[in-house]
Amino acid sequence: xxxxxxxxxxxxxLVRSPxxxxxxxxxxxxxxxxxxxxxxxVPDKECRRCMQCDAKxxxxxxxxxxxxxxxxxxxxxxxxxxxxxxxxxxxxxxxCAECALVSLKEAEFYDKQLKVLLSGATFLVTFxxxxxxxxxxxxxSNNQRYLFLxxxxxxxxxxVHISTVQILTEGFPPGEKDIHAYTSLRGSQPASEGNAxxxxxxxxxTVPGTEGVTQLKLTVVEDVTVGRRQAVAWxxxxxxxxxxxxxxxxx
Numbered sequence: 001x002x003x004x005x006x007x008x009x010x011x012x013x014l015v016r017s018p019x020x021x022x023x024x025x026x027x028x029x030x031x032x033x034x035x036x037x038x039x040x041x042v043p044d045k046e047c048r049r050c051m052q053c054d055a056k057x058x059x060x061x062x063x064x065x066x067x068x069x070x071x072x073x074x075x076x077x078x079x080x081x082x083x084x085x086x087x088x089x090x091x092x093x094x095x096c097a098e099c100a101l102v103s104l105k106e107a108e109f110y111d112k113q114l115k116v117l118l119s120g121a122t123f124l125v126t127f128x129x130x131x132x133x134x135x136x137x138x139x140x141s142n143n144q145r146y147l148f149l150x151x152x153x154x155x156x157x158x159x160v161h162i163s164t165v166q167i168l169t170e171g172f173p174p175g176e177k178d179i180h181a182y183t184s185l186r187g188s189q190p191a192s193e194g195n196a197x198x199x200x201x202x203x204x205x206t207v208p209g210t211e212g213v214t215q216l217k218l219t220v221v222e223d224v225t226v227g228r229r230q231a232v233a234w235x236x237x238x239x240x241x242x243x244x245x246x247x248x249x250x251x
Contacts, residue, residue: 024088120148124220157205201238
């Protein structure tokens with residue numbers, strides 16, 4: 001990938017919306033798959049009362065719109081200003097209590113897990129039914145749209161085309177499952193639980209212009225302690241990313 005194409009993918013611009021300043025991709029096609037569109041605000045003429053506590057709006061009780069859901073609330077029910085990274089807001093924005101809680105939970109992904117995904121980690125990568133794995137570095141692209149795999153060759157997988165993510169684990173008591181899966185990116189199990197530990201990841205994805213599903217397996221390299229910790233952290237981060245991606249598709 002040329003530096004010119006990479007710069008075009010990552011270019012951003014500052015725009016002003018009714019809800020505040022946003023730093024968005026210069027080219028809409030290169031927007032983050034984890035992003036959310038700004039909601040349509042409930043029209044003022046349809047908002048006579050707070051949609052949470054039912055307080056009547058008047059000169060003293062003013063109405064406010066939640067920047068995440070677009071609903072109308074009184075100041076008491078919509079007083080928190082919380083970062084909303086999924087909509088690319090530069091500054092914290094006003095949100096209702098329910099939305100603020102969700103945004104605060106998502107902030108952990110942007111502050112911690114996203115940095116891990118961008119930094120990358122080394123795995124043994126097996127494509128399809130091949131029996132010979134290749135040592136590759138796997139990382140998320142700066143615009144969050146692609147999974148880059150670099151070794152003797154270079155591969156790019158567009159995140160939105162990933163249909164299945166399975167976190168492979170070991171260490172469960174006998175008789176219990178050793179795979180936690182997102183089938184079509186659904187699920188809620190953590191990448192590791194109790195004494196279980198993540199050992200790899202199984203992905204299925206489609207390639208534009210081709211038929212069928214392509215698959216690959218990432219396996220943690222066991223003989224490098226520092227590299228293994230980084231790889232496991234990357235798997236946990238990717239697990240959270242899959243959950244966010246499914247939620248984005250569902251909204």
